[in-house]
Amino acid sequence: MSVLTGWRAALRMARRDAMRSKGRSALVVAMIAVPVLGVTALDVTYRSVTPTAAEKLTASMGSSDALFSDRRSGPIEQLPNAQMYSSVDENAPLDEDAPEIDISTTFPKGSRAISLQSAPASVTTKYGITSTDIREIRTSDPLARGMVELVRGAYPHGTNEMAATEPFLKSTGLDVGSTTTVRNSGQKYRITGVVEQPDALKTEALFADPGAVIAPWKAKSEHDKKVTPPNTQPVEWLVKGPEGAGVTWPDVMRANKSGILVTSRQVVLDPPPDSEVPLLGRKDYSPIPSSPTELSTALVTVTALAVLEIVLLAGPAFAVGARRSRRQLGLLGTCGGDRRHVRAVVLGGGLVLGGIGAVTGVVVGLGLTTVFRTTIEEWAGHRFVSLALRPTELLAIAVIGLITGLLAAFAPALVASRQSVLESLTGRRGVRRSSRVLPIVGACVLVIGTGVAVYGGTSGNSTLVSGGSVVAEL
Template sequence: MSVFTGWRAALRIARRDAMRAKGRSALVVAMIAIPVLGVTALDVTYRSVEPTAAEKLTAQVGSADALFRDPEAGPLDQSVGGDDYNPLSEDPPAPEDAPALDLRTAFPKGARGISIQSVPAHVTTGYGVADVDVFELRTSDEMARGKLDLVDGAFPKKSGEMVATEPFLKSAGLHIGSHITVHGPERKYTVTGTVEEPDNLSLKALYADPGAVIAPWKAVAARDKKVLPPNAGALTWLVKADGGKGVSWSDVMAANKKGALVVSRQVVLDPPPDSEVPLLKKRGTSQMPETSDELSAALITIVAMAVLEIVLLAGPAFAVGARRSRRQLGLLGTCGGDRRHVRAVVLCGGLVLGGAGAVVGVVAGLALTAAFRPLLEEQAGHRFGSLALEPKELLAIAVIGMITGVLAALAPAIVAGRQSVLESLTGHRGVRRSSRVLPSVGAGALVIGVGIAIVGGTTGNSTAVAAGSVVAELGLLCCIPVIVGVLGRLGRALPLSPRMALRDAARNRGRTAPAVAAVMAAVAGSVAIATFVSSKDAEGEYDYTPMFSATSVALYASGEGGSTPAEQLVPAQAAVERNMHTTSAPARISRVWAGSDCDTYYEDENSCGALELLKPTGKGHTCPLNTTGAKELALRMSDEEHRSTMHSPECVDERYTIDTFNGGGSNVVVGGPALLRTYVKLDDPAAAKALEAGTPVLLNRAYAKDGEVTLKAVHRYSDKDKKNRALHPGPARTRTDRLKVYTADAKYAGTPGIRMIMPEKTAHRLGLHTTLYGSIYSVSRPPTDAETQRTDAAIQQAGGTVYVRSGSEAGDRENIMLLVLTLFAGVVTVGAAAITTGLSKADAEADLTTLSAVGAPPGVRRTLSGFQCLVVALTGVLLGTAAGLVPAVALRLIDLRNALKEMRLDPMESAYTPIVLPWATIGLLAVVVPLLAGLLAAVFTRSRLTLSRRAG
């Protein structure tokens, strides 16, 4: 019998055996298919989520040939992609002085175009009113397809109709058929459909035909002598060339001479040589496509762990299958077959089932990606141009899955080949001692892997981190049989079912250990990424500087329309109290300035004077991270010391100052005790008493010296401010005053937008001007879109020009990635535990038969299955959590290294790189998932056993 004949026979036997044991075969196919499915879906998603150059162009120009816009720079030279340009004039006019350009004069001869024009508008909603951008675009024109697509309903057909994006309709409580009133022209429009910009699915916008909104708005503004909102009337054009010949590079350069900037599909996809691009000639640079020589260590690790999981999960199934077929394999020996033929049969079983699993996995991965494509696009924030399928990559994934099936059958094939014919025919397994070498090697690999990962983290080598993490995980894998054996000794004091489950796991380590390792591998990856993401979130929260308090709502009164700010605030406050969750009475806040009326626009930024809170020098006033020797000092500090210094009163204003309340560069505002309690959260009777007595309250003590602050005021009056100019003729006057202050505790130094609160009578005593600016509430939570819109509607109905502002948190900690990783790890954990339970039942059928024969209650079989599943799941989750911390810590070390580099350049940059454990994810995996796995195993296990005739 030739070699090929022997393998053909082995394949035939393996195929028939697979068809005979359909349940076990389906189990193995599923275990091979699941990781292949995951890698296939990951590959297709990864390729699809990054838009191609053509898809990016479609998002910009739709189905047109080019997009024309006016950068208001006169004649220019541009880059091939239209993302950069240089004016040809050495002294180009300012945008407001540039002559208006009719872009249609720059079109190629015979070209047709549609305009895009936008204006910010105040519109009615289902809850009240909201601000939204309104675009005028002929949405029904084919040139807009790809840039703007219809989702539902119909495009506008007349001037009283609009379409809207789904995010706007959802936030506004509207739907197709709803009516919207645009305030300004006060015209009503009907929503006829929903649209989306494929490259920006979260956009909130309205679309109308040209002339439907802006022209009426301009007419009303001209009649009432009002100023249009900023940016109203800025035009861009989508252009289609005559005859479908496209917009060539010569057309682009001709348009550049007229002052137009062009993004041409033809030019971007087929760029001219660098020698024909004037901008490159002048700059002496070459356009090079963005490339990356780095291999993704994360993707390599994912593929490696997928292969490892196939081997770990499918290997025990092949081993059990070989034991279940040992009599058949023994008969093969009696018919003249030797050990290589026995090995060939088992290996061919791996080839057959591996091939089936690979094909099923690839097909299911493609189908699953297509089914979940809308969800993936929502998470990515843009539509995929198409599902990018790389046949070579998909074939490689299938081949890896098939080869992995063979590798999973390799160890069982070797064991089956070593078994004597007599043992195979009688069913005796023999006695084998556990290897003492494997745990020792595993412990060494664990230590070495951790060391490699840590070294990779400290040197910034992500590939070493990935390699070290895999080595450490493999080392821990080698130690699992010993760990499982130790668990078996813990069952002596337990009831029957858990005791039997632990002993069965310890007795059949060849089946239990790989399943535990597979769970460990899945959980380790999830915990590693979840820990890294949680740590980055914590770092982002630390670096976050709020523009406004998260638990506050502010009302800003403009004083327009003939009424005073105080009169405008009364109905606005009632609206806030009625629609938002306020927890305090309103606290008034006023602006303070030193010169002309700051509510009037002046070309000179200092026309209304200047007010500055001078900071003393020396210890306790100067930030140590902004002085000579700061770099060395920062490197000597621990993370906590540097963090504390960064947030100290001396340094909190050194990076940037946020002017929340228009209080000038020094953030000095006028207010009373209510402002302390409401916004500052300073509930101090002494501070309130000081304000009532006319003493300012200083929140940042670094500005005080000997209990006093220095306030420098430059009194400057513009000729436009005739009233104050008559009282204060002549040049600007500078006045410096020393003021006694009440100094608050250091923790109030970082209060957003305020450094000092001054009583109104003190400001007047210093010759400063004040005006009521608004009021502030404390709220139990930030308001929703609906609450904000209801409040705006009530304010507008009252006729006041009052703006509402609410705070925001540092970020949304409910990261979708953590949820996906947790679900993935949970599914693998439940699956691996269920497979092990199924293998346990198949492998221990004789023991269960004996158990029933000696009178064990029917429920014992159910509870035994549940505890077997629980043991595998819980052990794998705990070991996986420990293994996942290795790459997470190493990657954070890379972040620390990069942060230290930045801090050496700028000591004010934070090197704070915390390691935060995702306790919610860990708790879900360590408690909920194992209990769920055990419960499902118990529920789906039959309590009654059908006794079968003993074979042989």
């Protein structure tokens, strides 16, 4: 009998045995499928919640090509990702009172732009007064898509309308059609719609068109000294470059000469070579070291213990199955089968049930993640652009489930293969006494494993923690 033929027969016998004992088979499948389901859901959720570079750019600058902001520190040099910049003149102080330059002169020719500015303010609610962030941006403009999205109602237009986020409305008792007053300026506004920021769903904020809130507030503070002027953030601009050209690295460096920091979608996604980045050639430049990503001690330990726990729980179920099938295994021996074939039949049960559990867990995990997608997004505070499926990772999760089933059947397979044909056919096992040494060995291993895990935890060695915990559990 060839190896392939032997395993094919073993798998057929294992499948028939699984169908005969549906309750035990369902229990084993469930024990393997549930953790696979959980890990699948966590993997898909984590990958979906973690934004890509392109998704981060869309969340921060909408559908525009670049975000321009005045640093008010004279000419600067920046990295392509705009995460770091430095003044050309190191001794130049930051002058927040310096007059704003006409930032539009730094935009590429043929560009279109909208402004973005925010300020904290005190507003009236259904229950009294609250403080919130008011953001002036033309939310109805296509450049804001991806950064601010309309949920219901209408975008605000003019100087007496606002849009609000759902968390703001829930906390204040207001709704679409309600009126709120900015107490700092005394001006009333009607809430026309509900908007959301896809990357920050829990944000409480109000949105108005540019000039609707901050300008009248400033005007009133200039005439009435009792009114505190708004504490505004520097104006930023969402810029759409010339059609088909975007905002290039030369455009960024030209804006840097005027002290403007530019986050360009094109430059971030396709950065220029280091030789073309002036900041990288400076002697005083020191990059921020990036710490290597490592799996946490808790994650490694929990994963190892979960797999081992399934093996230890499912193992007795396979042992019971092997006991009930001992006559069938004995007949296999009378037909010329040896210990190798008996082990293959029992291991085939682990392969069949492990495979079913793994596939079921992955499929149900994907299905539940899809069904509860909205709930997960609200919990995470972040919209999924799409469900991020990594076939390699899902396959690895399924393989782990399959291996778990095989490991659970390994010990029962060894025990079954050691039984003689006569014992298997008659059902007699002989007189067996429990070992007196095994409990002592087990207690010693428990103490040693616990000690190793504790030492690993105090020294920060995740390998010792995982290994010690596994040994202690065994």
